[in-house]
Amino acid sequence: MTEFGKALTVTETAIPGLLLADLPVHGDSRGWFKENWQREKMVAAGLPDFGPVQNNISFNDAIGTTRGIHAEPWDKWVSVATGRIFGAWVDLREGESFGQVFTVELDPSRAVFVPRGVGNAYQTLETDTAYTYLVNDHWSPDAEYSFLNLADEASAIAWPIPLDEVEISDKDKAHPRLDGVKPIPPKKTLILGADGQLGQALRDLLGDAAEFDYASRRDIDLSDSSFLSARRWRDYATIINAAAYTAVDVAETPEGRVDAWSTNVTGVALLARIASENRLTLVHVSSDYVFDGEKNGEYAEDDPLCPLGIYGQTKAAGDAIVATVPHHYIIRTSWVIGAGKNFVRTMASLAERGVDPNVVDDQVGRLTFTQDIAQGIRHVLSSHAPYGVYNVSGSGTALSWADIARRVFELVGADPSRITGVSTEEYFASASVPVSPRPRNSALALERITAAGFTPADHIDSLARYLA
Structure with a gap:
């Protein structure tokens, strides 16, 4: 259930640059309202002024929908409009933090800033979950992407619903384990x-x-x-x-x-x-x-x-x-x-x-x-x-x-x-x-x-x- 009345706060995670944000959600008998991205307030709270250029929504009608793990050469602002997810992020960038994992549940009162090159995945925990993300670049066939298998043993992500019980795309099943991942180079x-x-x-x-x-x-x-x-x-x-x-x-x-x-x-x-x-x-x-x-x-x-x-x-x-x-x-x-x-x-x-x-x-x-x-x-x-x-x-x-x-x-x-x-x-x-x-x-x-x-x-x- 969405938690109302939080203060806007930003917390660092174990992955460098990956930030967890609590968002104020205002509700009454009619429903609720939140500012999903408010540049002035959020930059003042410690989020980067990352300049989003596109807003995407992935609607999932069933519990257990699982997608990822995808790393792209741009930043993301990930949140939930309705429903609830278990989110998992793995650092797939070149450097000492390569392979570092962070997981958390998101409802509409929480969001995550995902820096360029960090792999992103989620599993829905409620029906009719709308997963939203803002990105600061447009997809390009010339960009460098990286992928990690959802079942990677080294990452050992504790999925709430076992992966053999959920629907996963053939493409996501074919992603490599961590030792076969091509790291995302720095800009x-x-x-x-x-x-x-x-x-x-x-x-x-x-x-x-x-x-x-x-x-x-x-x-x-x-x-x-x-x-x-x-x-x-x-x-x-x-x-x-x-x-x-x-x-x-x-x-x-x-x-x-x-x-x-x-x-x-x-x-x-x-x-x-x-x-x-x-x-x-x-x-x-x-x-x-x-x-x-x-x-x-x-x-x-x-x-x-x-x-x-x-x-x-x-x-x-x-x-x-x-x-x-x-x-x-x-x-x-x-x-x-x-x-x-x-x-x-x-x-x-x-x-x-x-x-x-x-x-x-x-x-x-x-x-x-x-x-x-x-x-x-x-x-x-x-x-x-x-x-x-x-x-x-x-x-x-x-x-x-x-x-x-x-x-x-x-x-x-x-x-x-x-x-x-x-x-x-x-x-x-x-x-x-x-x-x-x-x-x-x-x-x-x-x-x-x-x-x-x-x-x-x-x-x-x-x-x-x-x-x-």
């Missing part, structure tokens, strides 16, 4: 721009486990809208966008302007659409070029954007778009150094070849090594830091490019006095191609990322390790 993380310097650092850090999917520009080109259908996006939990158009000076040309906007804005808008529609977390890498560099002091995450050139404008526009995604991290960085050709390698080469360069001394900031950005990204994801913007750069004293060049010379055993500091205008005075304006101050405040538990390394200490 994947897609790293875009895997062939770039940050993409390479992310691969070095995260490795090549099956849960990480790396896509170079040959695989997914943000300037080509066909990538919208390049993946089954519901199989992913996270997209890390390490791809961008970064030719800051070429962006000032007519052709470069088109390419920069196509990749950094139009392509990012499509990524934001994918992330929003599929409830993914979108990690997007931003730049100090979104600021004009005129601030006296370090730039905080909430400082107004004021880009000077085309590249900075496209990055600022991309940031504004990504900020509309419900689950997003914008990682703003500066003066990036990684694998391949870069400022540090150039200065070291000049020192070794006996060249005495002129280097800009009126732009100030900190180097950021790609391994630090990769570690910062991993940290906000693994720690479930609050969504939003995080500055991630090297820590320590902000220096000019000329100061850093002198440190490079010192570290490779050359005389730092061989560096001559010049203004930005002097440095580019003889340029024969368009030059993008640079922010004079690129120092980023790091209090927010530090408060989230990640402390970036001192950029000069990182420089020494990089050259070593």
Whole structure:
């Protein structure tokens, strides 16, 4: 019999993520009423905001109807509209909890949240039982499913009515025992721009486990809208966008302007659409070029954007778009150094070849090594830091490019006095191609990322390790 007057409560079970909920049911002589899913109240009570897209009802006219055990790659909210069931759930996900069992009786005053990959089964205990479930994805022939036999000895589910006395479909009878089950893998993380310097650092850090999917520009080109259908996006939990158009000076040309906007804005808008529609977390890498560099002091995450050139404008526009995604991290960085050709390698080469360069001394900031950005990204994801913007750069004293060049010379055993500091205008005075304006101050405040538990390394200490 349905129990009236319960308070809305949510209880954890032995299966990670499987939650048992008691529901308020209001009744009188006419019948009863309940809110089967009320997003605001239930999320506040501790249920996930799982975004159901479909509501299904299975009506069972006889006692003992038994169905399952089925695991799908989506979440479910299981409840009973009329009647009563014995419900059984078995964790069929990859990991330590694989095979864990939970059982409970459900009437209209109880419901269960079933996370993706947990096998679901039930047996009716009353006639005219209506079993209902909300799901947050549509059935697809391309999705990965898993099944377990109702009579599996390892699970040892204590069915109230013996299985040899009930009606079971031939399909359910044919499901494998636990040792033959194909576990449901975790949702994947897609790293875009895997062939770039940050993409390479992310691969070095995260490795090549099956849960990480790396896509170079040959695989997914943000300037080509066909990538919208390049993946089954519901199989992913996270997209890390390490791809961008970064030719800051070429962006000032007519052709470069088109390419920069196509990749950094139009392509990012499509990524934001994918992330929003599929409830993914979108990690997007931003730049100090979104600021004009005129601030006296370090730039905080909430400082107004004021880009000077085309590249900075496209990055600022991309940031504004990504900020509309419900689950997003914008990682703003500066003066990036990684694998391949870069400022540090150039200065070291000049020192070794006996060249005495002129280097800009009126732009100030900190180097950021790609391994630090990769570690910062991993940290906000693994720690479930609050969504939003995080500055991630090297820590320590902000220096000019000329100061850093002198440190490079010192570290490779050359005389730092061989560096001559010049203004930005002097440095580019003889340029024969368009030059993008640079922010004079690129120092980023790091209090927010530090408060989230990640402390970036001192950029000069990182420089020494990089050259070593």
